[in-house]
Amino acid sequence: MTTIGVLALQGAVREHIRTVEACGVQAVEIKRKEQLNEVDGLILPGGESTTMRRLIDSYGFFDAIRQFGGEGKPIFGTCAGLILMTSAIEGQEQAHLGLMDMKVARNAFGRQVASFEAELKIAHVAEDFNAVFIRAPYITEAGPDVEVLATYQDRIVAAQAGHYLCAAFHPELTDDDRFIAYFVQMVKKSLQTLAS
Amino acid sequence: MTNRGTERVKRGMAEMQKGGVIMDVVNAEQAKIAEEAGAVAVMALERVPSDIRAAGGVARMADPTITEEVLNAVSIPVMAKARIGHIVEARVLEAMGVDYIDESEVLTPADEVYHLSKSDYTVPFVCGCRNLGEAARRIGEGASMLRTKGEPGTGNIVEAVSHMRQVQSEIRRLSSMSKDEVMTYAKEIGAPFELLLEIREEGRLPVVNFAAGGIATPSDAALMMELGADGVFVGSGVFKSANPAKFAKAIVEATTHYQDYTLIAELSKDLGKAMQGLDMSTLEAHDRMQDRSE
Numbered sequence: 001m002t003t004i005g006v007l008a009l010q011g012a013v014r015e016h017i018r019t020v021e022a023c024g025v026q027a028v029e030i031k032r033k034e035q036l037n038e039v040d041g042l043i044l045p046g047g048e049s050t051t052m053r054r055l056i057d058s059y060g061f062f063d064a065i066r067q068f069g070g071e072g073k074p075i076f077g078t079c080a081g082l083i084l085m086t087s088a089i090e091g092q093e094q095a096h097l098g099l100m101d102m103k104v105a106r107n108a109f110g111r112q113v114a115s116f117e118a119e120l121k122i123a124h125v126a127e128d129f130n131a132v133f134i135r136a137p138y139i140t141e142a143g144p145d146v147e148v149l150a151t152y153q154d155r156i157v158a159a160q161a162g163h164y165l166c167a168a169f170h171p172e173l174t175d176d177d178r179f180i181a182y183f184v185q186m187v188k189k190s191l192q193t194l195a196s
Numbered sequence: 197m198t199n200r201g202t203e204r205v206k207r208g209m210a211e212m213q214k215g216g217v218i219m220d221v222v223n224a225e226q227a228k229i230a231e232e233a234g235a236v237a238v239m240a241l242e243r244v245p246s247d248i249r250a251a252g253g254v255a256r257m258a259d260p261t262i263t264e265e266v267l268n269a270v271s272i273p274v275m276a277k278a279r280i281g282h283i284v285e286a287r288v289l290e291a292m293g294v295d296y297i298d299e300s301e302v303l304t305p306a307d308e309v310y311h312l313s314k315s316d317y318t319v320p321f322v323c324g325c326r327n328l329g330e331a332a333r334r335i336g337e338g339a340s341m342l343r344t345k346g347e348p349g350t351g352n353i354v355e356a357v358s359h360m361r362q363v364q365s366e367i368r369r370l371s372s373m374s375k376d377e378v379m380t381y382a383k384e385i386g387a388p389f390e391l392l393l394e395i396r397e398e399g400r401l402p403v404v405n406f407a408a409g410g411i412a413t414p415s416d417a418a419l420m421m422e423l424g425a426d427g428v429f430v431g432s433g434v435f436k437s438a439n440p441a442k443f444a445k446a447i448v449e450a451t452t453h454y455q456d457y458t459l460i461a462e463l464s465k466d467l468g469k470a471m472q473g474l475d476m477s478t479l480e481a482h483d484r485m486q487d488r489s490e
Contacts, residue, residue: 009452010215010236012208031453046212047236048272054234055452079212106271112295113318115205118198134208135273135295173208 002188005030005039007065009055011047011080015172022177023184033064041074041187044081046134046170049106052080053096062097069099074163074190076183082166083137090140100161101143108138108155120169122150122158125182131157131169138168163190201318203340209273209296209320210341210404213237213427217417217448218406220244220431222262224269230434233444237273237296239429240266245302245349246432246471249483255303257285263292275322280489281307290319296341298322301488302348302431311489314338324408326359326486328366329385332395333490335403336388342401344425345486346409349432351473353416355486356409360423363405370396409486412437412470414450414463421454438468 006016008029020027020043028039036042042065044052056062069075077085084096088103109115112135120131131152139156142148150158150167157168158179163186171179199205216236221227227238242258243251257278267274273295278285280299285306289297299312299321314321315338324345325331331342344363346356366385370392373381378396382389394402407420408429417428428451430444437443446463453459481487 008215012211012214014214015211047214048212048216050231050272051216051234051236051448054448058449111293112209112273112320113290113293114200115209116198116200117202117205132204132208134205134212170208173204173211 001026002041002184002191003028003039004041004043004184004187005035006043006045007052007061007081009059009061010051011045012170012172013045015170016043016045016078016180019172019177019180020184023181025184025187033059033061036064036068040191041076041183042068043183044075044077044084045172046079046081049080049083049096052084056084056096065097066099069097069164072163072190072194074165074183074186075099076165076180078167078170078172079134079136082168085164085166086139087143088141100146100159100164100166102139102146102159103141104137105140106137107135109133109136111135118152120150120152120157122179123147124149126176126178129171129179130174130176131167131171132173133157133169136168206320206340207403210322213273213406214404215452216427217444217451218275218427218429219434219444220429221266221435224265226435226440227266227269227274229441230444231270231272233441234448235272235444236427237275238266238270239275239277239298239431240294241277244432244435245485246351246436247349248302249349257282257289257303260288260292263289263294267293277303278312279303280305281310281312283312286312286317290317294319296320296322299339300324301345301485305488311337314340322406324486324489325363325405327362327385328370328395329387330490331363331401331405332385332387332391335401336391339403341403341406343406343408343429346407346411347476347479348409348485350410350476350479351412351433351436351471352476353410353412353419354476356407356411356420357423359409360405360407360420360425363401364424367395367400371399411447412473414446414460414467417447418450418454418460421451427451432471436471443467443470
């Protein structure tokens with residue numbers, strides 16, 4: 001059975017597990033890097049990116065996640081997870097995992113009082129997706145291989161590059177499973193490709 | 197259509213803090229130490245609870261200079277405390293752009309009868325609770341996050357343990373009730389009926405519940421996670437210890453890996469002296485911050 005891991009160092013882990021299971025596949029909380037061998041795809045959840053990065057380093061996840069992606073296994077980052085995946089961050093000298101060729105601005109819509117919900121059109125996914133943005137980042141520059149999936153007020157808020165997917169908002173906080181179902185399909189497709 | 201300050205956005209912000217540690221800080225330097233150690237948020241204060249306790253007198257919202265200094269120092273969310281029922285302190289903090297307000301019994305209450313109507317605000321609120329009735333009343337008023345009250349500034353975990361167990365045990369009791377028993381239970385514990393029905397259905401609170409009030413060591417933090425806390429607030433514990441940076445990091449890691457006892461043993465080595473701590477029996481009734489509100 002297809003199994004998707006949710007990095008469970010900190011953040012909205014339970015919501016992702018629930019949504020992945022609602023899509024009919026198995027979900028596992030990943031607390032140790034060895035567990036990555038047991039899953040076919042990985043979700044980097046929302047939370048505090050600075051905190052998650054400290055814990056990623058403390059528990060040797062840095063190289064393990066990069067290797068996981070390097071093997072062609074799909075990774076989906078939401079909010080803080082997107083920040084972890086990008087190759088450059090505005091105002092910071094160093095980025096984190098550097099999986100996607102793009103630049104991101106953190107807390108780019110403002111502090112918590114500016115957090116919002118809005119309806120979005122997401123390519124391949126939905127015409128009317130209710131997206132929840134919480135102290136959200138957005139993508140300021142996307143490389144040539146990065147496909148923009150959604151924009152909000154002309155800012156890029158969802159993107160895909162091959163087997164890497166990211167969103168500045170939280171698809172796990174609503175009952176609309178379509179975006180996560182799209183990632184589940186990516187994982188299933190990669191299993192076929194990797195097997196052949 | 198863009199909607200700000202919705203229930204989902206306010207509760208969601210607290211969901212993102214799960215599994216993390218929120219630390220009390222009194223200046224930019226402490227805030228940076230907390231962020232560096234991996235805190236998911238900081239609580240900007242004029243004095244930590246143990247100093248508030250020692251100083252006596254009326255404890256109020258912090259001087260905005262301190263809050264602003266902390267807001268500018270870190271990129272993680274910043275929380276701040278307003279007095280219970282103090283509409284203007286809460287509005288001032290909201291206007292300053294703090295990410296979360298703690299309507300807190302650590303400060304001297306401004307209103308001994310009414311709490312804030314928290315659903316009226318764009319900024320989300322966290323409130324303390326000792327039992328399910330109190331938890332449900334705060335959610336009913338619009339709190340987007342809860343924490344145990346514990347007994348702040350004591351470095352003694354006993355009250356936080358009792359409050360966490362009490363809430364969990366009452367939720368279990370509620371879950372086993374038939375629907376026709378719920379109204380009478382709602383009356384007994386002074387909780388909104390509809391909310392109790394929702395909690396009974398889900399088997400848990402609709403918002404996250406952190407541990408707070410007396411956490412002084414990495415083991416204390418792990419204990420509260422073991423008991424079902426969604427995360428941990430550390431008040432006086434970090435910056436009243438001998439080596440705050442090391443202590444802060446150890447508490448963060450113990451919270452993440454709360455069931456890895458070998459790791460917690462390692463983390464707890466050579467941490468230096470934890471905060472002094474107080475026994476509950478030495479507190480007079482008027483010293484008990486947890487009894488300042490219901």
